[in-house]
Amino acid sequence: MKIKINLMSFIIWTLITSTPFLNAQDKDITLDKIYRNYTFSTKSVRGINSMNDGKHYTVNSGGITINKHKYADGKKTGILFNTENFEQISSFNDYQFSNDEKFILLTTEREPIYRRSYLANYYIYNRSDDVLVPLSKKGKQQLAAISPDNQHVAFVRKNNLFLYNLATGEERQVTFDGRENEIINGAPDWVYEEEFGFADGYKWSPDGKRIAFYRFDERNVKEFFMTMFGDLYPVAYKFKYPKAGEENSKVTIHILDVSTGQTNQVDIPDEEEYYIPRIKWTNDTGVLSMIWLNRLQNNVKVLHANVESGKTDIVYEETNEKYISEATDDMITYLDDNESFILISERDGFFHFYHYNYLTGTIAPVTSGAWDIASLIGVDRKRETLYYTSYEKSPTEIHLYSIKFDGSGKTRISEGPGSYSTTFSNSFDYYILSHSTANTPPVYELFNRKGKLIRVLEDNAELGKTIQEHGFSRVEFIKVPTASGQLLNGFMIKPENFDPDKKYPLFIYVYGGPESQNVVNRWNRRSAWFQMLVQQGYVIACVDNRGTNGRGEDFRKATYMQMGKLETIDQVESASFLGELPYIDSDRIGIFGWSYGGFMTSLCLTKGNGLFKMGIAVAPVTNWRYYDTIYTERFMRTPRENPNGYDDNSPINFADQLQGKFLLVHGTADDNVHCQNSVDFVTALVEADKQFDLMFYPNKNHGIYGGNTTYHLYTKMTDYILENL
Numbered sequence: 001m002k003i004k005i006n007l008m009s010f011i012i013w014t015l016i017t018s019t020p021f022l023n024a025q026d027k028d029i030t031l032d033k034i035y036r037n038y039t040f041s042t043k044s045v046r047g048i049n050s051m052n053d054g055k056h057y058t059v060n061s062g063g064i065t066i067n068k069h070k071y072a073d074g075k076k077t078g079i080l081f082n083t084e085n086f087e088q089i090s091s092f093n094d095y096q097f098s099n100d101e102k103f104i105l106l107t108t109e110r111e112p113i114y115r116r117s118y119l120a121n122y123y124i125y126n127r128s129d130d131v132l133v134p135l136s137k138k139g140k141q142q143l144a145a146i147s148p149d150n151q152h153v154a155f156v157r158k159n160n161l162f163l164y165n166l167a168t169g170e171e172r173q174v175t176f177d178g179r180e181n182e183i184i185n186g187a188p189d190w191v192y193e194e195e196f197g198f199a200d201g202y203k204w205s206p207d208g209k210r211i212a213f214y215r216f217d218e219r220n221v222k223e224f225f226m227t228m229f230g231d232l233y234p235v236a237y238k239f240k241y242p243k244a245g246e247e248n249s250k251v252t253i254h255i256l257d258v259s260t261g262q263t264n265q266v267d268i269p270d271e272e273e274y275y276i277p278r279i280k281w282t283n284d285t286g287v288l289s290m291i292w293l294n295r296l297q298n299n300v301k302v303l304h305a306n307v308e309s310g311k312t313d314i315v316y317e318e319t320n321e322k323y324i325s326e327a328t329d330d331m332i333t334y335l336d337d338n339e340s341f342i343l344i345s346e347r348d349g350f351f352h353f354y355h356y357n358y359l360t361g362t363i364a365p366v367t368s369g370a371w372d373i374a375s376l377i378g379v380d381r382k383r384e385t386l387y388y389t390s391y392e393k394s395p396t397e398i399h400l401y402s403i404k405f406d407g408s409g410k411t412r413i414s415e416g417p418g419s420y421s422t423t424f425s426n427s428f429d430y431y432i433l434s435h436s437t438a439n440t441p442p443v444y445e446l447f448n449r450k451g452k453l454i455r456v457l458e459d460n461a462e463l464g465k466t467i468q469e470h471g472f473s474r475v476e477f478i479k480v481p482t483a484s485g486q487l488l489n490g491f492m493i494k495p496e497n498f499d500p501d502k503k504y505p506l507f508i509y510v511y512g513g514p515e516s517q518n519v520v521n522r523w524n525r526r527s528a529w530f531q532m533l534v535q536q537g538y539v540i541a542c543v544d545n546r547g548t549n550g551r552g553e554d555f556r557k558a559t560y561m562q563m564g565k566l567e568t569i570d571q572v573e574s575a576s577f578l579g580e581l582p583y584i585d586s587d588r589i590g591i592f593g594w595s596y597g598g599f600m601t602s603l604c605l606t607k608g609n610g611l612f613k614m615g616i617a618v619a620p621v622t623n624w625r626y627y628d629t630i631y632t633e634r635f636m637r638t639p640r641e642n643p644n645g646y647d648d649n650s651p652i653n654f655a656d657q658l659q660g661k662f663l664l665v666h667g668t669a670d671d672n673v674h675c676q677n678s679v680d681f682v683t684a685l686v687e688a689d690k691q692f693d694l695m696f697y698p699n700k701n702h703g704i705y706g707g708n709t710t711y712h713l714y715t716k717m718t719d720y721i722l723e724n725l
Helices: 007-018 031-035 190-195 461-469 527-535 565-579 596-607 629-636 643-647 651-657 676-687 709-724
Strands: 056-061 065-070 076-082 094-097 103-112 118-126 131-134 142-146 152-157 160-165 171-173 183-185 202-204 210-217 223-228 235-240 250-257 263-265 274-281 287-294 299-306 312-319 332-334 340-345 352-357 363-365 373-380 385-394 397-404 419-424 430-436 443-448 453-458 475-481 487-493 504-510 539-543 584-594 614-618 661-667 693-697
Touching (some): 031 527, 076 103, 103 142, 118 152, 142 202, 190 629, 202 274, 210 274, 250 274, 287 332, 340 373, 385 419, 487 565, 527 539, 539 565, 565 584, 584 596, 584 709, 596 614, 651 676, 676 693
Parallel strands (some): 397 419, 504 539
Antiparallel strands (some): 056 065, 094 103, 118 131, 142 152, 152 160, 160 171, 183 210, 223 235, 299 312, 340 352, 352 363, 385 397, 419 430, 430 443, 487 539
16 A cells, blocks of 8 residues: 655645745735734644444534545535534534444533543434434533443543433433542543543443443542632632642542442552553453553553453563653554454664563564654554554654554555654545645545545645745754764754845744654644744744654653753753854844743753843743652652752752843643742742743633633744844
8 A cells, every 4th residue: 555645735745845935025924814814724624533334434514514425535425413403502522423323422512621621511413313412411521432332321520420321311320429629430630631641531341331440539639729810809729739759649440330330449459659541441341451550650561350350460561761651542452362462662662563462471573673653543453454653764754654463564655755644444445644744734635545545635725825925934954963972853944035144043942851752844833933933034943852752762761860951951052053053143042942841941041051042931840849740750750769850950940040031921720830830930030130021821721822812922922032032
């Protein structure tokens, strides 16, 4: 199966990258165009689900209809649901089918809780009877999911698990001890949701007869509160947040028998502190699989639990001298032989697939080489084929591959430059491919399994024309040498009418956190803002320091126990190297970052010895003792074990070394990186008699968005750059 970029995509790409850009003054890139008119926003293909027959797929069309299409030609063949036919709802956010496709579960009126979690009103549409009913009338729900046997819908409300009978309409509560900030059933606590990346705390068994669910006892976890402003008397919002070194929730796994309502608790290895980052059912409905991690996260076990007795066996174990990186859904994928799974591990220093037989304990590599897998895309069990993306071609490009379970027949499916992602039909006979580069917005195309293009679903051609008219400059990829001997990957954007004999101010964008990556050949969501600054005469640069992804375990884990140390050295050396280029004004170097990037910006302004004329830190960590257990301890261990690692790299301890103009920004309702980080940094800066600029956004979370906020923030930052760089 091979594919090439289709002719239309190639023409668009050629026009964008080769045609001289226009210089009309009325085509200036402005903040109004970016953040109010959304002139440069990409279009995507959303809400796509493959149907059971593998020949059709459905699309969420604007939250109004669910349209049915044929994979063979992409043509619409019908409308499966239309809000205009019902008075109960005017639009929906998302939808899911029952296994028999008789029912559609619709999500409406989402109300965010944290990054991934939300409350909603769910509705059940019976396609046979053309009837729409609410899942419950007793308050908003969470995490509704239809059982595999099409008999029930499970959901969570107020920290308890409920069942809805699709035949009778009966609602039944199945756990009763849930209580806010004390006990959670069927959903994760804050730190699991944020750092292990999931919001669903229960799993239906394949036959629909049982539910395995998490129970979090967070009564001993210390409480954090944020003040919510706007009323005469501000309100304190409280939630449980375990900071580095503090007590976590006590996590147990339980299995509910749907017919009897009885619940069994699963045995977990006797260790005082542990995590269960994933549970999933094996193909045997009598066996539940769990991924177990010790608190230091350097020992992982795959456990199999007997659902009747609750007894567990260790079927796989791995240790790492630093930490385990891949305790996610894709770490293990069970095969149909009921004796093996596909494992993702970095046991040889790079992320690779292994075929592991848990009955015999034998393991065989499926992929190998000095490159990392990026993600598992799909498992075609019928053809015994894995589909995945990897960095094999380049650490800055993500390409699509297929390979047999036994490691034979590896094929690179994507051939053009850039980065790719895809979704397959249930039969793996068709797939929708998304492709972009740093200079071309995403294109979504439908292919058959032989690589034949069937239809372009979205090519963003209008946006391609718009960025051409507005004179977007090319993103160039660069290599930056450092004293460590590492060549760091970076990108640079120069003004359209670049003159190598002139001196340009340099503005650096940084994130730099563990296992992150900014320097990738794909469309960047901040492209338009960067291009606006380029039009103002700035050179934009970004460099991925040590600790980032795509280059193997040694590079990725180089920053272990000292978050911020090597990253700051790399960013300072990179800025110094770029500042020595003949066309860069070394007296006018600025830096900006958000979250971990704000932490990096703060360190560069304090430990950079005056190299940076200005910096903008948005929502920064300023003291790693303030951040959560799972993330911080994975890379740093606890403050008790590694006090110097925490204190030697926290900006709050180096406030007296601040040099340059500094803008500090934070949302007061940031549940992730608490505003406490910036407030206490302000205290330290004032004590050190350092002048700086400060902007707080009331009631805004880590993303600082909503209403006019994004426009206001980027106006503030743009003005700050223009005035101080």
